[in-house]
Amino acid sequence: MHHEPKFLAMAEVLNELGSEVEALGEVFCRDAGFAGRHMRELQAIDLIAQKQRVLAAILAAGFSEQEMRRISLDALRSRFCGFLEDETGAGEAAADTGNTGEASLWD
Numbered sequence: 001m002h003h004e005p006k007f008l009a010m011a012e013v014l015n016e017l018g019s020e021v022e023a024l025g026e027v028f029c030r031d032a033g034f035a036g037r038h039m040r041e042l043q044a045i046d047l048i049a050q051k052q053r054v055l056a057a058i059l060a061a062g063f064s065e066q067e068m069r070r071i072s073l074d075a076l077r078s079r080f081c082g083f084l085e086d087e088t089g090a091g092e093a094a095a096d097t098g099n100t101g102e103a104s105l106w107d
Helices: 005-029 032-037 039-060 065-069 074-083 090-094 102-106
Strands: none
Touching (some): 005 039, 039 065, 039 074
């Protein structure tokens, strides 16, 4: 798939959102008391920003398999590996319901 303008525009918005979410987390971290009480939530904010940036890179690269192989976040890698042609267990990963254990951040 080639780099369509609509995907590039989506990637740009995802990158902007990632930066904004990250900046919000940084503001919260300035208050040591708040950060100490809400460390798990701040980590969740950081993970959201990371996921947005990974998705932006995939979109900007036109959904290239090469970009999908570069995913370093396990939470997303497991969900995208089913779309790679030469990976084993592709059907299982493509049918993944998305439960990657991140809900434990809110337990």
